[in-house]
Amino acid sequence: MFTGRNILLGLVILILIAFTFLGVINPHRKPSKSQIDTLLVAQAIPKDEWIVEVVPPNGSLYGLMEKNGIPLPEIARVTFQFGDFIDVTTIQPGDTLKLKLTDDKQRIMKMSFIQEPTLRHLFTVTPDSLIYKEEQLPVKTVTKLLKGNLSGTLSNSLKEVGLPLQSAQQIINALETKINFRRNAKTEDEFQVLADLRYFEGKLIPGGKVYYVSYKGKSAGSHELFRYEDPSPKSVLTGLYGPDGKIVRSSGSGVGFPLASMHVRSKFGRRIDPVYGGWAMHQGIDYKAAMGTKTYAVADGTVIAASYSGGWGNQVRIRHPNGLITQHAHLSAIKVRVGQKVSKGQVVGLVGSTGKSTGPHLHFGLMKNGVWINPTNLNMVATRELTVIELKDFHQQKQKILDKLQQYK
Ligand SMILES: [Zn+2]
Structure with missing residues (x-):
């Protein structure tokens, strides 16, 4: 009887030791990708409260949010600010959007946007802004x-x-x-x-x-x-x-860029309007830019409008030799006058938030035969030559590259 109890006790101790070992060893094992997903979602928030959506072909974030019953003004507000952090032209079918809503589904509380397995864009949504955090997995x-x-x-x-x-x-x-x-x-x-x-x-x-x-x-x-x-x-x-x-x-032949740094905040086409909160056609591209940033003519042409004009605010329109008209809107300052000939790369105004606008950005429009068309048709490629200061920087960077090349000789 005593021997039997000893064996039982021994077994229990062995099992305890085994469990302890497993418990210690397991956390050191490299978690798989799906385990990382689970771990991230599990942080503080119960897993089942996240809505997980995948961008379908020809889909948009607007559509994914609308499908979940979120009111349009809330979608408008959140997607508009989202564009400040993510260039919306990089959104592709297959990208994942995770949402956490308030119980009444009227507001978004948290968002996670995943485009590539190594990078997560995390957003905390407050009543007046988005708080953004980037999470880079080790590459x-x-x-x-x-x-x-x-x-x-x-x-x-x-x-x-x-x-x-x-x-x-x-x-x-x-x-x-x-x-x-x-x-x-x-x-x-x-x-x-x-x-x-x-x-x-x-x-x-x-x-x-x-x-x-x-x-x-x-x-x-x-x-x-x-x-x-x-x-x-x-x-x-x-x-x-x-x-x-x-x-x-x-x-020489290419069309230039209207800004020195290009980040698309809102694309051409149907969107939920950031001011009115309903579905509407966006007749141009909104680029992210700070107040006062220089905006450039993308090609040679003649200025046909250079004044305040209702919802466009301060706008410049340029007619180009091929008949196309480009438009720079919501400017804080206009640097050209009607009838003036401008050349590609010339400053035509400064970015602002005049007219129907929720904050500084450049609205860039393209008109063909009286109809606004998608400015991405322009295929902007041309940049200017580097300035003297930039050239100095270039030569320093080049020297570093040459030094690095020496290491391989
Ligand atoms: Zn716009």
């Missing part, structure tokens, strides 16, 4: 000098040495302004690329920076490109430049 970044020879297309050759498609495309766009690939690219042409490669859970993901590109060929000649990173986020100036700091993108 491994490795800077590498990749070397290769052309075999087949440049796109394939770059992929073969390990570059993601997005970086390859950036390099091709830049090199195409220097080299006529159809005529002069030859098998065995040599290329080198210094770039960041980003990995998440062992997989190559896009978003790595390209610092340096060299291309050498018998017919193509020798070409070098260096990255310049402008200090302001989303600057149109950030990209690849020649060794002298000259732009390599097709500058």
Whole structure:
């Protein structure tokens, strides 16, 4: 009897030890992606109170929120401020939106927006603003000098040495302004690329920076490109430049940008109006910009309007030689007058919040045959040359890149 009890006691102790071990070991195991999801959702809020929606093809955040019975003025308010943090043109089918509502479903309390597995945009919604927090999951970044020879297309050759498609495309766009690939690219042409490669859970993901590109060929000649990173986020100036700091993108023929930093807050098309809170057509693109930011003519033309005009506030309209009209609205100041000839890149006004507007931003419109059309039809590509100050910065950045290249010699 005593022996039996001892065995039982021994078993209980063994089981306790086993449980203790499991308990200690488990937290040190790397959680899987789904476990991370569960952990995040589990923080303070019961899991079942989050509404999880996935953006469908041709879908929008408006639609996802409306579907859940949230009143339109609340959707208008939240989506409008959302655009301050997320460039809405990056919203894609498959992106995930998580919502936590008040019990009466009249207000949004919290939002989480997930576009790529490594990054979560978390929002706390207060009655008058959104509080934004970015949560970046650990990404491994490795800077590498990749070397290769052309075999087949440049796109394939770059992929073969390990570059993601997005970086390859950036390099091709830049090199195409220097080299006529159809005529002069030859098998065995040599290329080198210094770039960041980003990995998440062992997989190559896009978003790595390209610092340096060299291309050498018998017919193509020798070409070098260096990255310049402008200090302001989303600057149109950030990209690849020649060794002298000259732009390599097709500058002459292309249409320019209306702002130096491009962040779309509200797209062209049907949206819930930020002022009236009902579905309405948005006849242009709203770009995020601070009060007083310079706005530029995107192409040569003649000013046909330069005054205050109702809901548009202070607006400038320019007629271009091809008949298209561009519009810059809600300006705080107008820098041109009617009849004046303007050239691409010329300052036409300063960003403001005049007319029907809820805060400083640039409304940019495009009119064809009397009808507002989507300004993304313009395919803006051209940027200006770097200024003297920016050039100095470029040469410092270039020296750092050259130093880094030395480490691989
Ligand atoms: Zn607008």
